[in-house]
Amino acid sequence: GFEVVLARAGCSVAVAPGKSILDALLEAGIEAPYSCHEGVCGTCETRVLEGEPDHRDLVLSRAEHESGKVMMICVSGCKGKKLVLDM
Numbered sequence: 001g002f003e004v005v006l007a008r009a010g011c012s013v014a015v016a017p018g019k020s021i022l023d024a025l026l027e028a029g030i031e032a033p034y035s036c037h038e039g040v041c042g043t044c045e046t047r048v049l050e051g052e053p054d055h056r057d058l059v060l061s062r063a064e065h066e067s068g069k070v071m072m073i074c075v076s077g078c079k080g081k082k083l084v085l086d087m
């Protein structure tokens with residue numbers, strides 16, 4: 001598991017192993033836009049301020065994956081212990 005810090009909301013949520021960031025946010029009562037829940041539509045695209053995403057989506061280009069600046073929170077995770085998101 002890892003921690004997700006929502007920079008603008010000023011709160012953080014723990015993401016249990018095997019759970020998606022999106023589901024952890026929704027279960028914590030935080031509203032986040034999404035549609036497909038499968039990493040294909042792009043609706044849940046979120047800017048990453050800190051931390052290294054573990055990309056599992058089919059939306060972003062390889063260059064965008066390598067930049068680490070945006071991620072799809074419905075499927076992608078974290079390679080470290082903490083992600084800071086612009087939301």
Ligand code: FES
Pocket residue numbers: 033034035036037038039040041042043044045057059072073074075
């Ligand atoms: Fe469709 Fe995340 S909800 S890519």
